[in-house]
Amino acid sequence: xxxxxxxxxxxxxxxxxxxxxxxxxxxxxxxxxxxxxxxxxxxxxxxxxxxxxxxxxxxxxxxxxxxxxxxxxxxxxxxxxxxxxxxxxxxxxxxxxxxxxxxxxxxxxxxxxxxxxxxxxxxxxxxxxxxxxxxxxxxxxxxxxxxxxxxxxxxxxxxxxxxxxxxxxxxxxxxxxxxxxxxxxxxxxxxxxxxxxxxxxxxxxxxxxxxxxxxxxxxxxxxxxxxxxxxxxxxxxxxxxxxxxxxxxxxxxxxxxxxxxxxxxxxxxxxxxxxxxxxxxxxxxxxxxxxxxxxxxxxxxxx
Amino acid sequence: xxxxxxxxxxxxxxxxxxxxxxxxxxxxxxxxxxxxxxxxxxxxxxxxxxxxxxxxxxxxxxxxxxxxxxxxxxxxxxxxxxxxxxxxxxxxxxxxxxxxxxxxxxxxxxxxxxxxxxxxxxxxxxxxxxxxxxxxxxxxxxxxxxxxxxxxxxxxxxxxxxxxxxxxxxxxxxxxxxxxxxxxxxxxxxxxxxxxxxxxxxxxxxxxxxxxxxxxxxxxxxxxxxxxxxxxxxxxxxxxxxxxxxxxxxxxxxxxxxxxxxxxxxxxxxxxxxxxxxxxxxxxxxxxxxxxxxxxxxxxxxxxxxxx
Numbered sequence: 001x002x003x004x005x006x007x008x009x010x011x012x013x014x015x016x017x018x019x020x021x022x023x024x025x026x027x028x029x030x031x032x033x034x035x036x037x038x039x040x041x042x043x044x045x046x047x048x049x050x051x052x053x054x055x056x057x058x059x060x061x062x063x064x065x066x067x068x069x070x071x072x073x074x075x076x077x078x079x080x081x082x083x084x085x086x087x088x089x090x091x092x093x094x095x096x097x098x099x100x101x102x103x104x105x106x107x108x109x110x111x112x113x114x115x116x117x118x119x120x121x122x123x124x125x126x127x128x129x130x131x132x133x134x135x136x137x138x139x140x141x142x143x144x145x146x147x148x149x150x151x152x153x154x155x156x157x158x159x160x161x162x163x164x165x166x167x168x169x170x171x172x173x174x175x176x177x178x179x180x181x182x183x184x185x186x187x188x189x190x191x192x193x194x195x196x197x198x199x200x201x202x203x204x205x206x207x208x209x210x211x212x213x214x215x216x217x218x219x220x221x222x223x224x225x226x227x228x229x230x231x232x233x234x235x236x237x238x239x240x241x242x243x244x245x246x247x248x249x250x251x252x253x254x255x256x257x258x259x260x261x262x263x264x265x266x267x268x269x270x271x272x273x274x275x276x277x278x279x280x281x282x283x284x285x286x287x288x289x290x291x292x293x294x295x296x297x298x299x300x301x302x303x
Numbered sequence: 304x305x306x307x308x309x310x311x312x313x314x315x316x317x318x319x320x321x322x323x324x325x326x327x328x329x330x331x332x333x334x335x336x337x338x339x340x341x342x343x344x345x346x347x348x349x350x351x352x353x354x355x356x357x358x359x360x361x362x363x364x365x366x367x368x369x370x371x372x373x374x375x376x377x378x379x380x381x382x383x384x385x386x387x388x389x390x391x392x393x394x395x396x397x398x399x400x401x402x403x404x405x406x407x408x409x410x411x412x413x414x415x416x417x418x419x420x421x422x423x424x425x426x427x428x429x430x431x432x433x434x435x436x437x438x439x440x441x442x443x444x445x446x447x448x449x450x451x452x453x454x455x456x457x458x459x460x461x462x463x464x465x466x467x468x469x470x471x472x473x474x475x476x477x478x479x480x481x482x483x484x485x486x487x488x489x490x491x492x493x494x495x496x497x498x499x500x501x502x503x504x505x506x507x508x509x510x511x512x513x514x515x516x517x518x519x520x521x522x523x524x525x526x527x528x529x530x531x532x533x534x535x536x537x538x539x540x541x542x543x544x545x546x547x548x549x550x551x552x553x554x555x556x557x558x559x560x561x562x563x564x565x566x567x568x569x570x571x572x573x574x575x576x577x578x579x580x581x582x583x584x585x586x587x588x589x590x591x592x593x594x595x596x597x598x599x600x601x602x603x604x605x606x607x608x609x610x611x
Contacts, residue, residue: 041321046304059499093313125306126306214536254553
């Protein structure tokens with residue numbers, strides 16, 4: 001183990017080169033529905049148990065499945081209402097399990113990125129060949145089903161190895177959602193090639209808000225609006241990124257939909273927001289911001 | 304530390320589910336359901352009547368609401384018992400006020416210990432759902448099969464004998480099942496279970512070893528006083544608000560997608576407390592004023608569902 005994987009350099013939030021999003025927008029806003037599959041009886045992992053209760057943990061398993069059977073549709077309809085395309089954090093095996101959901105997302109031109117094969121298979125301690133195998137499986141399976149070459153990665157259940165970022169760059173992923181050090185994208189230090197960290201969120205994420213902070217739906221709606229307001233204000237100095245990560249098994253319950261609906265209405269009615277996808281943010285960043293930001297980071301090293 | 308080769312093998316990566324208990328199905332794609340008298344939402348109120356033994360075993364885990372301190376934990380034992388003595392009466396008074404039926408998920412030990420409650424449930428015309436023997440006798444993966452059969456038999460037979468009701472529904476204590484729970488409850492003549500929360504409508508379950516089919520009834524873990532007030536620590540106003548929001552969401556959806564079920568799960572030692580009852584009164588009073596609501600028991604809702 002190491003004290004720091006040195007994936008990025010310290011870079012003060014003030015005085016950075018100005019990012020201006022397309023159309024002069026201040027906040028690049030994207031929504032990341034996690035469409036996940038949790039196995040009832042996955043192989044045991046020495047570092048983490050999949051379920052808190054003895055297998056079969058039918059109550060929690062079925063709670064997760066509610067997202068796919070019931071909640072997804074509700075969440076998707078709210079997003080349709082405000083013309084928000086999702087950037088899907090996908091348990092890749094869901095392509096085989098629930099192709100009906102995949103088709104709906106393809107029809108809406110949503111982006112897919114990989115969240116591993118299952119959310120019950122953890123990357124800890126995988127050797128290089130194994131980690132390559134899940135990346136190759138992800139690239140090929142999503143390509144075959146959707147025609148999209150995936151650009152992004154959110155490690156399954158946020159489980160990593162020391163080499164995850166290097167491998168992502170080698171496979172020409174554009175971005176990782178696994179790093180939470182900032183509200184702007186920035187270069188990740190990899191062996192070869194390029195990779196950026198894409199601001200995702202473990203704060204305004206429905207699972208964190210509902211299951212860790214135990215917030216009410218209205219409180220969640222208010223948190224989303226408050227976060228947007230601040231990032232829009234700060235975005236005048238240099239463009240920011242805001243992501244709402246979702247899980248249909250959380251946000252897709254009837255008593256939670258109205259607050260989410262109001263929050264999306266609030267954000268999409270603003271004139272300083274670029275409603276987009278993670279891939280589009282990454283592409284724009286590589287084209288317009290990567291070099292100046294990398295140069296500034298290098299110049300301010302040791303500031 | 305290395306990761307075994309099998310860890311990257313996916314024998315159940317296939318269309319549908321990764322288990323054989325139930326089939327994959329999108330709620331939105333199913334035929335519309337019609338409830339009696341043109342109701343759009345079937346309101347299924349359940350209360351839990353539980354016995355937490357003082358010597359509750361911690362293995363494999365303690366049922367929520369169980370003993371906390373070293374033995375004898377009189378403070379938790381008696382606060383739970385408060386629900387069976389005082390709290391449930393307050394809930395029943397409110398249900399009477401609004402002429403609402405309910406289903407009662409009950410440990411068989413409660414029926415044995417407090418026959419008064421069974422009499423009262425029968426007098427109200429409420430349904431008894433078998434909730435195992437007591438909150439210390441869980442069902443869980445890896446348990447001894449003979450013990451589980453004995454627990455199911457004791458629970459179902461005792462409740463049938465003491466209540467005279469058919470007892471068609473089952474809720475495992477703490478909603479925890481073993482691989483064989485469905486088989487054993489099916490063999491005991493149970494028709495529906497409340498442990499599976501994958502849906503807002505009933506769906507079919509297959510008991511293992513070709514023991515036959517049961518129904519999963521959508522008993523909520525969300526719109527429950529335990530989840531909202533105890534786990535989430537929301538206040539009573541917020542509890543009422545989420546009940547209303549749940550109803551409003553389901554009611555709206557029913558316009559396009561057909562009848563829906565709203566499950567409201569109450570725990571007498573939580574909702575039946577003095578300072579909380581008036582908020583439950585607000586919630587039930589609001590629900591009673593809504594149009595096109597059918598307040599029914601689990602069995603009544605299931606029968607209406609199956610008849611279509």
